[in-house]
Amino acid sequence: MSQSNDEIDFDVVIIGGGIVGLSFANELAASDFSVAVVERNTLKAVTDETDCRVSAINRFALKRFDQTGVLASSLMQRACAFEKMFVWDQGGAGQIQFDSAELGVSELGVIIENNVLQQMLLDKVKTAENITYLCPEEIAKINYSSADEVALVRASVELSSGKKIRSTLLVGADGVNSKVREAASIQRAKQSYKQQGLVCNVTTSESHQNTAWQCFMPSGPLAFLPLYNGQSSIVWSLDEDEAQRIMALDDDAFKIALAEAGEFKLGEILDLSQRFLFPLSHGHANEYVKPGLALIGDAAHNIHPLAGQGANLGIADAFALAEVICTARKAGRQWSALHTLMKYQRQRKGANRVMELSMSGFKELFGQKNVFLSEIRNAGLSLVDHIPALKYRIIQHALGE
Numbered sequence: 001m002s003q004s005n006d007e008i009d010f011d012v013v014i015i016g017g018g019i020v021g022l023s024f025a026n027e028l029a030a031s032d033f034s035v036a037v038v039e040r041n042t043l044k045a046v047t048d049e050t051d052c053r054v055s056a057i058n059r060f061a062l063k064r065f066d067q068t069g070v071l072a073s074s075l076m077q078r079a080c081a082f083e084k085m086f087v088w089d090q091g092g093a094g095q096i097q098f099d100s101a102e103l104g105v106s107e108l109g110v111i112i113e114n115n116v117l118q119q120m121l122l123d124k125v126k127t128a129e130n131i132t133y134l135c136p137e138e139i140a141k142i143n144y145s146s147a148d149e150v151a152l153v154r155a156s157v158e159l160s161s162g163k164k165i166r167s168t169l170l171v172g173a174d175g176v177n178s179k180v181r182e183a184a185s186i187q188r189a190k191q192s193y194k195q196q197g198l199v200c201n202v203t204t205s206e207s208h209q210n211t212a213w214q215c216f217m218p219s220g221p222l223a224f225l226p227l228y229n230g231q232s233s234i235v236w237s238l239d240e241d242e243a244q245r246i247m248a249l250d251d252d253a254f255k256i257a258l259a260e261a262g263e264f265k266l267g268e269i270l271d272l273s274q275r276f277l278f279p280l281s282h283g284h285a286n287e288y289v290k291p292g293l294a295l296i297g298d299a300a301h302n303i304h305p306l307a308g309q310g311a312n313l314g315i316a317d318a319f320a321l322a323e324v325i326c327t328a329r330k331a332g333r334q335w336s337a338l339h340t341l342m343k344y345q346r347q348r349k350g351a352n353r354v355m356e357l358s359m360s361g362f363k364e365l366f367g368q369k370n371v372f373l374s375e376i377r378n379a380g381l382s383l384v385d386h387i388p389a390l391k392y393r394i395i396q397h398a399l400g401e
């Protein structure tokens, strides 16, 4: 970090300290890059109350978090390891089960509240001497020009506090409505599912058995994800009108509607938290990189939450970008130049696009009310359940391995 004319220079400026931005910062903690993380919101405190935004974090991400010491946090007790995944078609005969024991691993992943994982990452990042955490800070203006692809491109960012910072590499980890993406004039193809995701935490009469339960219905999937305290986090994808109707139900009527939708797999719903709705969409930036600039996580791509892969893809972006720039720097190459950053884009864009298309395909297939398609679907689920090699490939993909 160096200072001149009221502008502070950093090698890397990360806009957005969500799960993905902090994962990236954490990867740079052991490097000699000077790094700034700019985050607009103070992190929601971890309290006894379980937060409603949770993520299923896969084994690939967990392994790396373990290597960098993130999992040593006492907050790991708030993570629930899930050993099984049970997927079924509402009203149909199709079902498939994935079991960690069959794969010879201890768990398929963990379910963790987003703010808990962020706190674990932030605690780690704050111990790194080369990282400056600027929060709460909002972007007032980004000055970025990629006109000259050979010369060193420096972006300068004016912050709401009046501070000015400059970067050799500006990283947009600022979510779906990324200002970094906008400042770089990167186009993004997007589509709304015209659906909302209803999330809340529930207490059920039957144990969740450390299993992620997912029921496919014509309107979309309903997931019950196991939490550390015996509760389950639900994510229920609903068409917009239906989402408003279900949201307006009083708690007793909602409990019945939810238990019925989940075909009482976890028994009755005994208690529930406040409910929240999130718009569901998918989108993909045309480019992830420009000279001296890169997008990671939801800033680059966002997908339907049906397989709980959005954060995992973003974390994989963070790991890949960090590896590319650290390797280039060690080799004495231009680590922020377009040709270097293109390696990151080549590694991640195809994989993210495949996942985006698979999620949309899944949603279409399971959204069909057509009896013929519904029978194929049922037969398909049960068939895959009986072909270990295929089942194994599907689950390896979901585990990020």
Ligand SMILES: Cc1cc2nc3c(=O)[nH]c(=O)nc-3n(C[C@H](O)[C@H](O)[C@H](O)COP(=O)(O)OP(=O)(O)OC[C@H]3O[C@@H](n4cnc5c(N)ncnc54)[C@H](O)[C@@H]3O)c2cc1C
Pocket: 015, 016, 017, 018, 019, 020, 021, 038, 039, 040, 041, 054, 055, 056, 057, 137, 138, 139, 173, 174, 175, 176, 179, 197, 198, 199, 235, 278, 279, 296, 297, 298, 299, 302, 305, 307, 308, 309, 310, 311, 312, 313, 314
């Ligand atoms: C209902 C639902 C359920 C989901 N469940 C799962 C799941 O089980 N598993 C999974 O892997 N994924 C899941 N996802 C997806 C996952 O939540 C996202 O993919 C992930 O949170 C994206 O992380 P991110 O850090 O890229 O973006 P965000 O989480 O959006 O973080 C962006 C950060 O940037 C900050 N920011 C934005 N603009 C500025 C600015 N101008 N200045 C400063 N700071 C700024 C924001 O405050 C925020 O902290 C789900 C999504 C939804 C909608």
